[in-house]
Amino acid sequence: MNARLSVCLSTLRPALSVFVLLTLITGLAYPLAVTGLARLLWPEAAAGSLAPSHRGAGASVLIGQSFSDPGRFWSRPSVTAPVPYNGVASGGSNLGANAPALREAVAARVAALRAADPDNALPVPVDLVTASASGLDPDISLAAAHYQAGRIARVRGMDRRAVDALIDAHARLPWLGFIGEPRVNVVLLNRALDGVR
Amino acid sequence: MTTQMWMLLATFVLAVWLIAVPLGRVLALLVERAPQPLAGVERRLLRACGVSGAEQDWRGYAGALLLFNLAGALFLYALQQLQPVLPLNPQHFAAPTWDSALNTAVSFVTNTNWQGYAGETTMSHLTQMLGLTVQNFLSAATGIAVAFALMRGFARSAAAGIGNFWVDVVRITLWLLLPLSVLLALAFAAQGVIQNLSPDLTVALLEPLHTDAGVVGSQTLAMGPVASQEAIKMLGTNGGGFMNANSAHPFENPTAWTNVLQMLAIFAIPAGLCMAFGRVVGDRRQGWALLAAMTVLFVAAVAVILTQEQAGNPHFAALGVDQAASALQAGGNMEGKEVRFGIAASALFAAVTTAASCGAVNAMHASLMPLSGGVALLLMQLGEVVFGGVGSGLYGMLLFALLAVFVAGLMTGRTPEYLGKKISPAEMKPVVIAILVTPLLVLLGTAIAVGSEAGRAGLLNAGAAGFTEVLYAFSSAANNNGSAFAGLSANTPFYNCALALAMALGRFAVIVPVLALAGTLAGRIRATRAATDSVSAALPTHGPMFVVLLVLTVLLVGALTYLPALALGPLVEHINLIR
Numbered sequence: 001m002n003a004r005l006s007v008c009l010s011t012l013r014p015a016l017s018v019f020v021l022l023t024l025i026t027g028l029a030y031p032l033a034v035t036g037l038a039r040l041l042w043p044e045a046a047a048g049s050l051a052p053s054h055r056g057a058g059a060s061v062l063i064g065q066s067f068s069d070p071g072r073f074w075s076r077p078s079v080t081a082p083v084p085y086n087g088v089a090s091g092g093s094n095l096g097a098n099a100p101a102l103r104e105a106v107a108a109r110v111a112a113l114r115a116a117d118p119d120n121a122l123p124v125p126v127d128l129v130t131a132s133a134s135g136l137d138p139d140i141s142l143a144a145a146h147y148q149a150g151r152i153a154r155v156r157g158m159d160r161r162a163v164d165a166l167i168d169a170h171a172r173l174p175w176l177g178f179i180g181e182p183r184v185n186v187v188l189l190n191r192a193l194d195g196v197r
Numbered sequence: 198m199t200t201q202m203w204m205l206l207a208t209f210v211l212a213v214w215l216i217a218v219p220l221g222r223v224l225a226l227l228v229e230r231a232p233q234p235l236a237g238v239e240r241r242l243l244r245a246c247g248v249s250g251a252e253q254d255w256r257g258y259a260g261a262l263l264l265f266n267l268a269g270a271l272f273l274y275a276l277q278q279l280q281p282v283l284p285l286n287p288q289h290f291a292a293p294t295w296d297s298a299l300n301t302a303v304s305f306v307t308n309t310n311w312q313g314y315a316g317e318t319t320m321s322h323l324t325q326m327l328g329l330t331v332q333n334f335l336s337a338a339t340g341i342a343v344a345f346a347l348m349r350g351f352a353r354s355a356a357a358g359i360g361n362f363w364v365d366v367v368r369i370t371l372w373l374l375l376p377l378s379v380l381l382a383l384a385f386a387a388q389g390v391i392q393n394l395s396p397d398l399t400v401a402l403l404e405p406l407h408t409d410a411g412v413v414g415s416q417t418l419a420m421g422p423v424a425s426q427e428a429i430k431m432l433g434t435n436g437g438g439f440m441n442a443n444s445a446h447p448f449e450n451p452t453a454w455t456n457v458l459q460m461l462a463i464f465a466i467p468a469g470l471c472m473a474f475g476r477v478v479g480d481r482r483q484g485w486a487l488l489a490a491m492t493v494l495f496v497a498a499v500a501v502i503l504t505q506e507q508a509g510n511p512h513f514a515a516l517g518v519d520q521a522a523s524a525l526q527a528g529g530n531m532e533g534k535e536v537r538f539g540i541a542a543s544a545l546f547a548a549v550t551t552a553a554s555c556g557a558v559n560a561m562h563a564s565l566m567p568l569s570g571g572v573a574l575l576l577m578q579l580g581e582v583v584f585g586g587v588g589s590g591l592y593g594m595l596l597f598a599l600l601a602v603f604v605a606g607l608m609t610g611r612t613p614e615y616l617g618k619k620i621s622p623a624e625m626k627p628v629v630i631a632i633l634v635t636p637l638l639v640l641l642g643t644a645i646a647v648g649s650e651a652g653r654a655g656l657l658n659a660g661a662a663g664f665t666e667v668l669y670a671f672s673s674a675a676n677n678n679g680s681a682f683a684g685l686s687a688n689t690p691f692y693n694c695a696l697a698l699a700m701a702l703g704r705f706a707v708i709v710p711v712l713a714l715a716g717t718l719a720g721r722i723r724a725t726r727a728a729t730d731s732v733s734a735a736l737p738t739h740g741p742m743f744v745v746l747l748v749l750t751v752l753l754v755g756a757l758t759y760l761p762a763l764a765l766g767p768l769v770e771h772i773n774l775i776r
Contacts, residue, residue, distance in 0.1 A: 010247070014363050015264045017246035019272070019335075022370050026334040027327035030375060031425040035393060038386035038424060046392045048418060048448065050400065059400050062389055062447040063418055067404050076536065083408055087418035088317050088397060090442035092533040092561035094684035096662035098773050102532060102564075103512050110516050123519035126509065130532040133445035133561045139536035141526035143519070178204040180453035181527050181539035190403055 064138040070116045071155040075186045080135035092133045117151035139183040202541040213464045221472020252358025255716025261362035273302040276328040286321035287396030300693035307704035308336035310437030310679040313688035317419035317440045330426045337433025338369040340588030347592050348477045350715030354723035359715045381428035389451035392424040431462035434586045436556030436679045444559040463555045467584040470591040482739035490747040494583045499548040502569040506544045533564030551576040554586035556679025563682040571767030577676045579755040592711050596628050601750040605736050617724035627710035634706045636758040638675035638699045643668045651691035657684030665766035675703035
């Protein structure tokens with residue numbers, strides 16, 4: 001009996017002590033060290049890339065927001081619950097390509113864009129009428145931004161060329177043409193738009 | 198714009214190979230010993246833990262491995278249940294239900310990282326760090342340890358032992374995974390992945406939001422130590438996201454560069470292990486042959502997903518939607534995708550994450566086009582051998598290599614041989630068991646789920662798409678992938694328990710036969726390479742002929758097993774779409 005107990009202990013001891021050792025190193029020392037280093041080296045990024053604002057804590061430039069004012073650029077549709085662009089409930093629609101609900105949602109989004117801009121008969125860029133994966137996408141494609149430029153110029157009484165120039169000033173293009181996508185950050189673009197006035 | 202896709206793919210494959218060569222050197226070294234200054238530290242740590250470091254036979258190795266993983270699962274379960282009374286829980290999250298905690302514990306210990314819960318509203322910072330991050334490391338180290346043991350089985354001649362599990366797991370964690378994770382975590386943090394211990398942060402909205410419930414003027418953002426977990430999530434092919442949206446969340450994967458780094462990190466160790474295998478068995482061509490077979494299957498899969506996603510959704514065209522790629526937009530099927538990744542980087546990521554048993558996602562797989570979703574499914578169902586999980590990809594592919602030489606031997610009427618070892622029924626028994634375990638789990642599990650009320654209750658999409666959700670869930674769980682067709686509401690007692698069982702058996706009912714195989718192989722006498730090369734009848738296992746044979750074996754086993762199920766799911770869905 002005693003011999004069996006000692007065999008049992010001799011296998012249990014490495015199991016438990018190796019587990020405790022590696023848990024402390026990878027579960028406490030490692031994340032805390034990275035937290036310290038990140039705070040030291042890139043404090044803004046580690047805290048969420050918050051843009052300074054005159055109204056208290058500014059928005060994160062990485063997290064999108066919902067816009068419905070026709071005088072602003074609209075973001076991509078977000079299906080987070082209970083409100084769009086909910087920063088604590090990320091996720092997409094998970095609707096399959098054949099789902100009737102997906103077709104209805106896209107049709108309704110196209111209709112809303114057309115209603116806000118009746119003169120614009122161009123086809124709608126696809127990212128502007130499809131829900132993003134995270135529900136927090138901060139970007140729209142350059143095509144989606146230029147598609148809205150006419151509406152914004154009309155509502156704001158601006159020159160269309162000034163709106164297009166603002167988009168171009170904020171445009172981000174793929175590196176070497178294949179890493180990244182042509183896009184513009186909606187939150188930053190709308191802030192700049194509000195500054196023009 | 199389509200040239201952009203192929204540029205990205207070509208650059209990516211080249212970069213994986215370039216990483217695999219030096220990494221394979223390091224890994225091959227670690228199979229034998231820790232590099233010099235570290236070896237002393239390792240010895241002292243092991244002695245303090247009561248580890249002698251003596252060689253174990255396969256039973257001893259397997260016993261230690263199972264005990265270690267059991268300890269990990271019990272600890273992770275307890276940590277979740279105790280999180281309300283433990284520190285670093287700024288949002289005061291309650292304990293998850295017993296079935297959710299059980300599912301999560303099994304999921305992270307088995308390197309699956311299937312998630313029935315939403316990270317940012319379920320797990321405290323302490324649980325994420327001390328529970329989930331730890332198992333990200335340890336499950337990866339376990340997988341690599343099994344690959345080390347099998348490599349030793351091939352390399353050794355008439356040996357009793359296959360290594361020491363405790364030595365392997367400590368060495369892999371401390372000298373391989375930890376330094377790589379620190380570097381990667383810092384690179385992520387520099388690019389904008391958050392890393393803090395703060396509570397949720399509330400920021401003002403630029404434009405107040407008018408909802409049925411009133412006007413909302415602010416936005417709340419989830420915070421936490423994300424970068425440190427993100428690094429090992431990728432390097433260890435774990436894939437469990439800190440946030441619900443996983444690598445689609447801008448705080449987990451903020452730029453095109455972090456996305457490229459994440460994809461490279463997923464493939465780095467699986468590809469490196471192929472190179473290490475070649476070195477350990479003393480013939481580097483053997484490693485290249487495995488890597489070539491994996492690459493062929495991978496590129497074929499990417500090609501389907503890329504073209505399907507770029508072609509877009511035919512339903513949208515009629516609605517006046519512009520899906521054409523141009524200099525101003527990615528176009529294509531953007532439902533469930535992020536603009537910063539577009540089509541190319543989303544499709545490539547989908548193939549990478551399902552080819553390797555990672556399961557992180559930067560686009561929602563449920564919203565992929567039916568054939569793309571089908572290819573993602575098939576990549577998992579092939580047994581996660583196309584790069585595969587860390588360690589499990591290599592040992593899985595080696596099982597198929599043995600099957601390939603065995604079949605070739607039967608066809609030519611010669612005794613099958615691999616790397617100078619005769620392959621007899623004693624070796625083939627564990628091979629066949631290990632290859633058949635996962636299909637059994639996937640098909641039985643899916644059948645039980647779609648045949649029961651509790652299983653059908655969780656479906657979001659109807660018809661073939663709904664069937665695919667269930668098939669995907671069991672394929673993902675049994676093959677330890679962890680990605681999901683997330684329309685399925687899987688956080689129910691039925692799915693939590695059924696999938697936990699599939700994950701546990703899919704992991705350990707494969708590992709134990711693989712270790713048995715390693716033990717049998719180690720005991721065999723190995724013919725020298727000169728002797729093997731001179732026997733003209735033996736099938737050379739390093740040339741293009743063998744690569745083709747290996748690819749066909751993998752495809753044949755996968756296709757024969759899963760074609761009926763795939764026909765009922767993604768194929769029917771595709772026909773519905775183009776009809």
